[in-house]
Amino acid sequence: MTASPRILTDVRDAVGTVEISNPARRNALSVAMMTELTIALRALDNDPAVRVVVLRGAGEQVFVSGADISEFPDREDEAARQAADDAATTLFAQLSALSVPVIARIHGYCLGAGMALALGADLRCADTRSVLAIPAARLGVGYPLEQTAALVQTVGPAAASDLLFTGRRLPAEEAHAMGLVDRVVEPDELGKVVDELAVTIAANAPLSVRAAKASIRAVRGGNEADGAADETVRRLATEAIARCRTSQDLREGALAFLEKRPPEFVGR
Incomplete structure (x- = not known):
């Protein structure tokens, strides 16, 4: 495992794991960490050995407790505030742009910016002790438009209104019933369930x-309200589908099926 000051990355058996580690601040995301996380996600997406990414928080008590509130006073300075906004915008744009599947492994508290990370994942697995919330209204924060859109697409406008207007905390089972998380398991099963899911996808x-x-x-509809952006996203999807039609993996999949053996895909 290689480490930057607070972001740990590991690639093993085609699974890239990103661990957010800031124990003193309950894995809160500082501006510097957002930048480091952006770089780590971009590197994993560009690594041909990586077929799926798992996002997790360090330890077993907290996924991500939000943005680092200790930095908020600095944001009274316009330059500092702009730097923080830019780091967050770049991070979530990078997460949204990843071409490989992303699994959020949620344990304990998943709040604010942690929820934004989870919403940027394709699949969300949580343990029964998890607590999820977007406390923006309790902090005087305007939750970003792109993350609000992701929330509405995930749970619908009424549930999104409930979460954003009240800032209340959801236990894992209620979050599951709402569609905010996909699977809820016992704490000692979370690692196994996420690992099995990641391995299945990577195979x-x-x-x-x-x-x-x-x-x-x-x-x-992509992540933009712009019709031209929607058209670009559709074109990229069409091109990705077309690449499959002439791929070596398509031939391998058919041959493996006929020979009744597991396929060995190479990604081309």
Whole structure:
């Protein structure tokens, strides 16, 4: 495992893991950490050995407790505030642009910016002790438009209104019923469930999985309100699907099926 000051990355068996580590601040995201996380995600997406990414917080008590509030006073300075906004915008844009599937492994508190990270994932697995919330209204923060859009697409406008207007904390089971998380398991099972899910995805044809992700993004309308941007997202999905038709992996998949053996996909 290689480490930057607060972001740890590991690649093993085609699974890239990113661990957010800031124990003194309950894994809160500082501006510097947002920049480091952006770089780590970009590097993993550009690594041909990586077929799926797992996001997690260090330890077992907190996923991410939000943005680092200790830095908020500095944001009274216009330059500092702009730097913080830019770091957050770049991070979530990078997360949204990842071509490989992302799994959020949620344990304990998942609040504010942690929720934004989870919403940027394709799949969210939580343990039964998890607590999820967006306390922006309790802090005087305007929750970003892009993350609000992701929330509405995930749970619908009424549930999104409930979460944003009240800032209340949801236990894992209620979050699951709302559609905010996909799976809820006991704490000692979370690692196993996420690992099995990641391995299953990584074993499939990488071009097919990327095409599926691109298509889902296109159906959801991309991450822009701009019609031209929507058209670009659709074009990229169409191109990703077309690449599968002439791929070596398509031939391998058919041959493995006929020979009744597991396929060995190479991603081309």
